Amino acid sequence: MKNLLLPLALMVTVATAGEQFAMSDADRAMYKEMLENNPADIFVEEGGELFEELGDEKALAKFLGVSEKELPKYIAGFPRYIKKLGNVVGIDQVLQAMQVEQGKEKYKLKSGKMFSMLAYVKSLANDEQFTIDINADEHIKASYDLGKKTFETPRGGRGLSCLSCHSADIVGQVLRTQPLPDLGKVGAGATWPAYRMTKSSLRTLQRRFQGCMKNALLKVIPIGSKEMVGLEVYISTLAQKEKKAIAIPGLKR
Ligand code: HEC
Numbered sequence: 001m002k003n004l005l006l007p008l009a010l011m012v013t014v015a016t017a018g019e020q021f022a023m024s025d026a027d028r029a030m031y032k033e034m035l036e037n038n039p040a041d042i043f044v045e046e047g048g049e050l051f052e053e054l055g056d057e058k059a060l061a062k063f064l065g066v067s068e069k070e071l072p073k074y075i076a077g078f079p080r081y082i083k084k085l086g087n088v089v090g091i092d093q094v095l096q097a098m099q100v101e102q103g104k105e106k107y108k109l110k111s112g113k114m115f116s117m118l119a120y121v122k123s124l125a126n127d128e129q130f131t132i133d134i135n136a137d138e139h140i141k142a143s144y145d146l147g148k149k150t151f152e153t154p155r156g157g158r159g160l161s162c163l164s165c166h167s168a169d170i171v172g173q174v175l176r177t178q179p180l181p182d183l184g185k186v187g188a189g190a191t192w193p194a195y196r197m198t199k200s201s202l203r204t205l206q207r208r209f210q211g212c213m214k215n216a217l218l219k220v221i222p223i224g225s226k227e228m229v230g231l232e233v234y235i236s237t238l239a240q241k242e243k244k245a246i247a248i249p250g251l252k253r
Contacts, residue, residue: 023253031197031251040119040195040249043112043202047120050113054098057124063098072124076246077131079229079236081139088143088229090206092118109224115202119193123248130189130240132233144237147230156218162231165216178253187244189236194250202249205232 023031054060061068064082079090085097092109095117099106107114134144154161164170165180173180181188192205203211206223209231213220221227 027197027253031253034195034197034251038195038249038251039200040193040202040251043116043195044119044123044193044249046113047116047118050117051095051120054095054102054104059098060094060121063094063101072128073131075122075125076128077133078122079140079143079233080132081137081143088139088226088233090118090224090229090232091121092204093224093229095121110207112202115193115204115207118204119202119249122193122246125246126248127245129243129245130236132237132240134233134237140233143226143230144233145230146226147232147234150221150227150231151234156213156216158217160216160218162212165212183235184238184242184244187239187242187247189232189239190244190246191239191248191250191252193248194252196252198253203252205235208252209235 051060057068057071061071064071064074066074075091078094079088081088082094085093087093089097092114095114096106096109107117132140134140151162151166154164165175166183168182170180183189188208189205192208193202194208195201196203196208204223206228209228210220210223212218
């Protein structure tokens with residue numbers, strides 16, 4: 001616990017062997033049932049219908065300049081630098097750009113419709129390993145660096161960073177009944193969008209980041225900002241290092 005800040009140290013208790021703080025027996029039974037029948041499936045399906053209106057895989061492949069066959073592996077490389085958008089972007093931002101190009105109204109990045117469509121499109125890469133290459137160009141490198149920095153820099157009222165709770169020397173300990181997860185080992189990058197049981201809705205990775213920001217009193221950074229995209233790059237590479245295949249939609253407490 002050497003890097004642990006005092007305010008956090010006071011909130012953290014150490015889990016003893018065999019104790020399961022995260023879920024009650026009733027919660028666990030519900031989780032098991034939901035694993036077989038993920039409530040997010042219906043959102044993903046809805047996302048598929050919205051994506052169809054945009055012209056499906058064919059239109060996406062064309063927009064990205066890849067073949068339909070290459071699409072799953074290419075999707076597994078997001079967030080990535082898209083030259084014609086001049087930025088490192090998430091899949092949601094590509095979908096927005098397609099909507100604009102087609103003269104359609106664009107969905108807000110934080111809207112339920114966008115979460116659903118993003119979940120569907122990312123699910124096209126299910127079972128693929130991430131293909132993020134942070135040395136592919138200077139843009140993705142800079143985005144990764146910014147994401148790592150955002151993860152590690154203390155901010156907010158309690159002076160916490162993401163790393164305060166998600167560093168190797170603290171994961172597994174318990175904070176207010178919740179075990180602190182190793183974001184690589186739980187494959188966070190590969191399993192969001194996910195159905196979040198405590199929120200009864202489909203949430204995306206960046207939306208999940210915002211949840212932790214709120215809980216830890218860090219100023220909430222907007223979805224789609226450079227910092228958030230960078231965080232998504234960074235967290236996804238942690239799943240990539242652990243060889244976590246993409247599995248959308250996830251199911252989370
Ligand atoms: C005060 C401690 C704390 C801080 C600071 C914190 N987190 Fe968390 N985080 C948690 C806990 C506890 C959970 C697990 C909660 C649960 O199971 O519902 C979690 C879960 C997550 C998850 C979901 C993991 C999964 O199961 O897929 C992600 C992603 C995440 N945090 C990212 C971040 C990011 C990014 C930051 C910095 C902006 C951050 N966290 C800051 C405590 C923290």
